[in-house]
Amino acid sequence: MNLLNDIRFQILRHLRTLFRIRVWIFINLVQSLIWLVLFTQVFDSLGASFAQLPGLENASYLQFFAPGVVVLTVLFGSAWAGMGLLQDIDMGVLSKMLATPVTRVSIISSRVIASMVMLVIQALIIFAIAVVMGVNIVTGVPGVLFAIVLISLLGLGFAAFSNGLALLFKRPEPLMGVINFVALPAVFLSSTMMPPELLPGWLDTVRYFNPVDYGVVGVRDLVLHGYIWSDLWRSTLVLGAWATAGIAFGTLMLRSRAE
Amino acid sequence: MSVIVTSQLTKVFPGDIRAVDGVDFEVAEGEIFGFLGPNGAGKTTTIKMMNTLIKPTSGTAVVTGFDVIKNPAEVRKNIGYVAQDVGVDEYATGRENLTLYGHFYRLDGRTIKRRVKEIFELVDLAGYEDKRVSTYSGGMRKRLDIAMGLIHQPKLIFLDEPTVGLDPQTRVHIWDYIHNLAKVMGVTIFLTTHYMEEADRLADRIAIIDLGKIIAMGTPDELKQAIGGDVVTLTPCESGDEACQEFLRQAQSALSGKPFVLGMQPTDDELAVYVNKGESAIPNIMRLLANEGIEVESLSVSRPSLDDVFLKYTGRTIRAQEGTATTYVQMQRKRDRR
Ligand SMILES: Nc1ncnc2c1ncn2[C@@H]1O[C@H](COP(=O)(O)OP(=O)(O)OP(=O)(O)O)[C@@H](O)[C@H]1O
Ligand SMILES: [Mg+2]
Numbered sequence: 001m002n003l004l005n006d007i008r009f010q011i012l013r014h015l016r017t018l019f020r021i022r023v024w025i026f027i028n029l030v031q032s033l034i035w036l037v038l039f040t041q042v043f044d045s046l047g048a049s050f051a052q053l054p055g056l057e058n059a060s061y062l063q064f065f066a067p068g069v070v071v072l073t074v075l076f077g078s079a080w081a082g083m084g085l086l087q088d089i090d091m092g093v094l095s096k097m098l099a100t101p102v103t104r105v106s107i108i109s110s111r112v113i114a115s116m117v118m119l120v121i122q123a124l125i126i127f128a129i130a131v132v133m134g135v136n137i138v139t140g141v142p143g144v145l146f147a148i149v150l151i152s153l154l155g156l157g158f159a160a161f162s163n164g165l166a167l168l169f170k171r172p173e174p175l176m177g178v179i180n181f182v183a184l185p186a187v188f189l190s191s192t193m194m195p196p197e198l199l200p201g202w203l204d205t206v207r208y209f210n211p212v213d214y215g216v217v218g219v220r221d222l223v224l225h226g227y228i229w230s231d232l233w234r235s236t237l238v239l240g241a242w243a244t245a246g247i248a249f250g251t252l253m254l255r256s257r258a259e
Numbered sequence: 260m261s262v263i264v265t266s267q268l269t270k271v272f273p274g275d276i277r278a279v280d281g282v283d284f285e286v287a288e289g290e291i292f293g294f295l296g297p298n299g300a301g302k303t304t305t306i307k308m309m310n311t312l313i314k315p316t317s318g319t320a321v322v323t324g325f326d327v328i329k330n331p332a333e334v335r336k337n338i339g340y341v342a343q344d345v346g347v348d349e350y351a352t353g354r355e356n357l358t359l360y361g362h363f364y365r366l367d368g369r370t371i372k373r374r375v376k377e378i379f380e381l382v383d384l385a386g387y388e389d390k391r392v393s394t395y396s397g398g399m400r401k402r403l404d405i406a407m408g409l410i411h412q413p414k415l416i417f418l419d420e421p422t423v424g425l426d427p428q429t430r431v432h433i434w435d436y437i438h439n440l441a442k443v444m445g446v447t448i449f450l451t452t453h454y455m456e457e458a459d460r461l462a463d464r465i466a467i468i469d470l471g472k473i474i475a476m477g478t479p480d481e482l483k484q485a486i487g488g489d490v491v492t493l494t495p496c497e498s499g500d501e502a503c504q505e506f507l508r509q510a511q512s513a514l515s516g517k518p519f520v521l522g523m524q525p526t527d528d529e530l531a532v533y534v535n536k537g538e539s540a541i542p543n544i545m546r547l548l549a550n551e552g553i554e555v556e557s558l559s560v561s562r563p564s565l566d567d568v569f570l571k572y573t574g575r576t577i578r579a580q581e582g583t584a585t586t587y588v589q590m591q592r593k594r595d596r597r
Contacts, residue, residue, distance in 0.1 A: 098312055099338070101332060101364060
């Protein structure tokens with residue numbers, strides 16, 4: 001009961017803060033839109049020949065890439081989630097809070113959930129824009145809801161790891177370093193930009209160790225191909241484990257603060 | 260009943276830094292207990308062991324009846340903590356900050372509403388409840404910060420250097436709150452400071468801490484009486500250079516062994532001479548120095564202060580370190596938060 005209340009009141013606080021510093025939400029959304037428009041333009045110039053490539057099955061590059069952009073929005077948004085916690089550390093809010101009876105788990109989980117709420121809204125906006133641009137989501141609204149579950153798990157994991165690293169490093173520079181080092185490669189070492197059939201063999205192996213790929217494969221199935229349950233189950237399980245690992249890491253880092 | 264009892268409380272940081280080195284003290288209910296010491300003495304570290312933020316390396320602390328290692332959760336319910344640096348959420352309003360803490364301390368919504376109103380009046384912030392903290396002045400933030408430690412009416416409050424960086428007027432204001440908290444509302448207060456005046460005015464009892472060890476403890480009067488008599492401070496020169504040191508050495512040897520001198524303590528540019536009666540000692544001192552050809556720039560008589568107490572035990576003044584305190588404290592604060 002205390003745990004749920006602690007989480008609830010802190011989520012409200014974090015959402016309030018996010019809305020008051022709107023600029024991050026805005027930047028993340030605009031960045032995703034640039035991905036969507038720019039890459040679609042570039043690849044469309046390749047013309048119809050592109051659609052004939054294996055794995056695309058006559059879909060336009062927009063159709064192929066839009067699910068990836070939804071995943072990117074969540075990836076980049078959640079990877080930066082730890083910055084808010086760093087701000088709390090810097091303002092002296094965190095250590096003061098730790099001297100109160102507040103449940104420790106709630107400190108990380110409320111942050112992560114609040115990030116998720118914001119990112120789901122952003123993902124829905126990207127979905128809507130994609131539809132307006134002409135993307136056809138074959139599984140319709142239920143498919144979008146399923147996709148939201150998948151990207152929420154992906155984002156939960158990244159947000160929790162980001163918060164855990166914030167606690168570990170205690171300062172922004174190393175966290176920014178890790179995010180830059182991990183986020184973009186995580187995109188390229190997956191089938192976000194290219195169908196698996198077009199990837200070199202080694203990359204096709206590497207992507208199985210990349211949580212981003214499980215998000216992209218799942219969401220793309222739902223948008224392009226329909227319910228391919230073998231993929232969807234695997235994505236759900238792997239991303240569930242990823243999210244759990246992230247929360248465990250974050251909470252562990254918080255516990256080890258009082259050494 | 261003792262609200263705090265520590266026994267051989269010790270914290271060793273990596274690199275064998277003995278920040279707190281076997282301290283023993285007890286704090287009685289309703290008492291204002293002052294922890295006085297210079298920068299880096301181990302004050303914050305001691306507080307953080309008692310409020311469960313860090314684990315002692317060895318020794319024990321029983322706070323409000325609970326052991327900080329075995330039962331940290333119970334300790335947290337009973338204490339309020341106002342850290343050395345302000346710990347308020349700048350993006351939230353004063354009310355939002357306080358309300359969140361009310362929830363953390365498991366108060367129900369109605370109680371929180373009532374307490375918020377009371378507390379904003381108590382700390383003189385009424386009318387600013389719904390303004391963002393980012394628009395508050397430094398003094399207002401500190402008062403909000405203190406308010407957040409009081410919302411649940413704790414039995415015991417830890418105040419870590421509550422008036423650092425505040426203007427004299429705000430400082431006196433906060434001293435009044437602290438005094439009333441203890442004397443009117445019966446809250447026990449553990450206060451750290453490196454301002455002697457603050458310890459002197461507020462604390463019922465004082466422990467003087469230096470390099471992690473308690474070097475003296477008692478009421479302010481007891482501590483000062485232990486020095487005895489008056490202090491005659493000689494300033495034979497203005498700077499702390501070689502010539503000045505030479506002057507100090509000569510003055511010291513001219514006065515040493517004289518029956519009216521109880522003790523002496525030199526610093527960079529001063530010599531403190533402890534005597535029974537200042538008025539009668541001055542002519543003697545002047546004569547002895549004149550015989551040696553030592554010219555004194557200025558000379559003053561005072562009752563012993565806590566600084567003299569500190570000086571007696573450590574050979575340094577707390578005052579001498581205050582000049583560099585601001586930058587040092589700012590550095591320290593950044594680290595304390597992390
Ligand atoms: N986390 C830490 N890691 C390593 N050393 C530390 C740590 N915290 C404190 N210290 C060291 O322990 C000693 C005591 O520090 P502490 O902060 O307790 O002093 P303080 O009395 O509060 O000083 P101030 O008046 O400047 O706040 C200092 O030498 C400090 O450098
Ligand atoms: Mg300190």
